[in-house]
Amino acid sequence: MDTKISIMEENQIDYEAVKEAAKVIKDGGLVAFPTETVYGLGANALDANAVKKIFEAKGRPQDNPLIIHVSSKDIKELVKDVPEVAESIMERFWPGPLTLIFEKSDIVPERTSAGLKTVGIRMPSNPIARELIKTSKVPIAAPSANISGRPSPTEVSRCIEDLNGKIEYILGGECSEVGVESTIVDCTVDPPCILRPGAITLEMLKAIDERIYIDPAVMEKPKKGLKPKAPGMKYRHYAPKAPLKIIDGDIKKTIAKINEMVQNYIDGGKKVGIIATDETFEFYPQGEIISLGSRNNLEDVAKNLFEVLRIFDDKAVDIILSESFEEKGIGIAIMNRLKKSAGFDIIKV
Ligand code: AMP
Ligand code: MG
Secondary structure (H helix, E strand, C coil), X not given: CCCEEEECHHHCCCHHHHHHHHHHHHCCCCEEECCCCCCEEEEECCCHHHHHHHHHHHCCCCCCCCEEECCCCCCCCCECCCCHHHHHHHHHHCCCCEEEXXXXXXXXXXXXXXXXXXXXXXXXXXXXXXXXXXXHCCCEECCECCCCCCCCCXXXXXXXXXXXXXXXXXXXXXXXXXXXXXXXXXXXXXXXEEEECCCCCHHHHHCCCCCCEECCCCCCCCECCECCCCHHHHCCCCCCCCCEEEEECCXXXXXXXXXXXXXXXXXXXXXXXXXXXXXXXXXXXXXXXXXXXXXXXXHHHHHHHHHHXXXXXXXXXXXXXXXXXXXXXXXXXXXXXXXXXXXXXXXEC
């Protein structure tokens, strides 16, 4: 298939391109588009055949439901009920990097919700995303625009890498400013429960309802009896091609351990990548070193994380060693993605 690609400078909307892409959505095709979290791969959420194509293009497991993207807070057609606490959360955080789970209405096909009676809905803040949804006049189901299992794309070049030739249209804008996928909050339970951490943090949500908590299965290695409630969180995810190991503990000990491991790998003829930070970068004498940004700006670290994993793919390293981050604020989302990327291979120091 020929994929049409339109790239817009700094999210300056090219209305003609958006109109063409919206027509693709209306006609049952697939469009990759920028959002503030990561790039999305969209189809008409109410058209089961169109949604099926998303699963095929990504190689996504059939039991992993899609998030529906909307351009207004009026979601009553898509859901059975909007609990009061969800109203308050939407009022405060929409548009933005936050998905809410509701009981779904009958117009949402089971293909979209992967057989569940519930549905995840989000109103993105990215202007191109919103214009696309508005112009298509349908809600857009959109998972991240990557081949399943790979790190989510935060730059249009990565969507092109994964999806060129497989979908009808790729709309490009600037890099995703958040860089990790939306926070997911299940509003079908009381108190609401965070199923996936993101840029809207536990602390921010507690300001709305202090009883909100994180699903305990989210940060742990999947094990029997403790199953994440978001079906997608059980898969190996966000994974670079090379194995990734997290070194976790006091930062001085972390640097020493990483340097010791790097030496061993180099002695064994291996090419090693190091995920460092601005504060630690200079303490690694060898290896392919990339900084995620400053430890004093974890928003930046989140924004750079997936792209750095993909750069290590380009560099064809044999192994990647990463520093870890404090599990507080957006650090919870960073560590959630890093641990999944590493398949929970964590070395304590
Ligand atoms: P992605 O769009 O690729 O970021 O993946 C969507 C994530 O949302 C996956 O982890 C899904 O399991 C989760 N999700 C979507 N819909 C629901 C739902 N109805 N209930 C629980 N989790 C959901
Ligand atoms: Mg994804």
